Amino acid sequence: MLLTVNAKKIISQLLSSAGITVNGNSPWDIQVHNDHFYTQALAAGSLGLGESYMGNWWDCQRLDEFFSRVLRSELDKKARRSLAVKGEVLLSRLFNPQSPSKAYRNGAAHYDLGNDLFQGMLDKRMVYTCAFWGNAHTLDEAQEQKLDLTCRKLKLQPGMHVLDIGCGWGSFAKFAAERYQVKVTGITISKEQAELAMQLCKGLPVNIQLMDYRALTGRYDAISSLGMFEHVGLKNYDIYMQTVHNCLSDDGLFLLHTIGSNTSTDYIDPWINKYIFPHSLLPSIRQIGKAIEGLFVMEHWENFSVDYDKTLTAWFENFSANWNKLKARYDDTFYRMWKYYLLSCAGSFRARKNQLWQLVLSKKGIEGGYRFA
Template sequence: MGRSAPLPAGSAERFNDRAEADMSVASLRKRVEGLLELADVRVDGQRPWDIRVEDEEFYSRVMAQGSLGLGESYMDGMWHTDSLDEMLVRLMRAHVDEQVHGWAAILDGLRAHLVNLQSHRRSFTIGERHYDLGNDLYRAMLGKRLVYSCGYWRDERGQPLHDLDAAQEAKLDLVCRKLGLRPGMRVLDIGSGWGEALKFAAERYGIRGVGVTVSREQADLADELCAGLPIEFRLQDYRELDEPFDRIFSLGMFEHVGVKNYAGYFDVARRCLKRDGLFLLHTIGGNRSVTHSDPWIAKYIFPNSMLPSAKQIAEHVEDRFVIEDWHNFSADYDLTLQAWRDNVERGWERLDAARYDERFRRMWRFYLAASMATFRSRHAQLWQLVLSPDGVPGGYVAPR
């Protein structure tokens, strides 16, 4: 046999590089598939919650970046699934999300430890980057009432409701009943959004109100929606408040306060609330104490946010308020999020495609689906606390 011709210079090295790369991809795929299997999720499976991988870079991004890589690779179209919320809830129930922590999670934890991410100087960041995205987006998603917090999916008799607008009205009425609102009371809304809660309280219960928000878009539209009512809206950080109110409520804002500022937050509420007043705190809560948010959520949805734990709330309420009631209705948030998803999907074609492109749409889908999965897996809760400065004489009877 004759001797074979020599390979061109560098061919062996290129062949070895390709072989190593193929082995690396195969190894990463095997590791990711193993993690997914823990949650009964398969690559290229036929069930609604299985995934289809379109780009093999997906495997390296997930292993290197954890939840950040999972969310970003979905935004980039690297993988698809027919039921995103069911796929994510399976990962959470199997605690797969806790087994892969990318560099972003480590850096976020260190940053939160060293820096006050929710300082007065940073307080308007969340308004500018999330709530000022566009009132057209929120009008499409939130329904008749622009209420960006969990609805209450049952009426005063405890019967189930089947409509988002009715659930939001029931939630607003529940807040008013828990606070015992009466005509002429002066009420503060910390994080007033588009003003719907104060508008409801003014129209149904005859109160006067002040709302503070860090979103200019929200403040401007709230002024428009509440024209003619005895309500004032301010573009203002809550730390600047120092005036008396009969009642205070805060619906879905506490998630932006940060544990370094809990003492100051409750101090503000305490100094502004009259001695015979009540304060209702409506917040998402986590099952364990943390100092920062998930890296993907922090980067794309709620910068500088974090969920409080029951322990963190109780520690900072101590010596400031009496806890009169602690109400958990977290299953209602899954229903609320499903309704928001249905609304925004139906209305998407009417939105400005230049502002809300396909990558933004996939980002928004991932946000809503991940939020559904978080509540459905019971990783997060929805709490309403009623607090009093010195305890209600004779005891507090909690409406439901």
């Protein structure tokens, strides 16, 4: 009992410093249903916070704003990591959790959950990366803006052969083939993605392959990688960049679209690692810079992190609106897990804890400088 009382006092004080009141009346305040929440959150940090939410020990009307306030106040730095989390970090440093033998298993854990889930959540093209909103009013419009901007940044011309590393359900490949008359080879390590991508791209000059990037060969006029680099892992950044360099024509462009971290680290949030993206990692500017040094010239770097907040919110709205169609396959705990994932990430981008970068790289530098219309 004394432990619970002390934990409650500590957690309440921490949250209060972020403007959050336990059982308060503001939308970002949390409502605690089970006092075990306090000891769980204190002992296991973000893992305990997420698991106790999944267990219905607490609720919050605006999870996104709760996390935005928590992260802006840097409560994550004040919370102590559990021994289990420290053990996970140690293992990631000793071994390569994104090795070829493990990559397919890591991918399947998320991307093979079921195409129905992602069809109910994403836009009509099934783009599972940040949309660029600009003047867009809908998610469909915002994703098309992003795809078109990506094609323009790569300076695609009819007849070019483009490689898409981490092609998902073929959204970029299909768009580029239709709008820019290019040939596209797309690779993914998700069986579910590959099968549906083949169907969606049927009749177009698009070749979808179930393949790890380390098995790539051949030369391409341009290379894109949208939302895949987060799964590469620190130990593999060098081989990833070397593979892209080997596959890119001397005068070609490589566009890297990735979530990024403000700090260099070798571990991911433990709750995200356990329940959403196993063995993923958000790269920092320094880590990316080290990996491209000696291989590429950085032509252009742009940040779209604010757009990801809006994108994740739109995904949750779609997911929630379609839940009645999905709940026959996914239980209530999954609903809470998925809600927590989407809205906690939205809050993280809102707090500017995470970034969304698009980089354009060349092998030798564009003569006269890089511009795109």
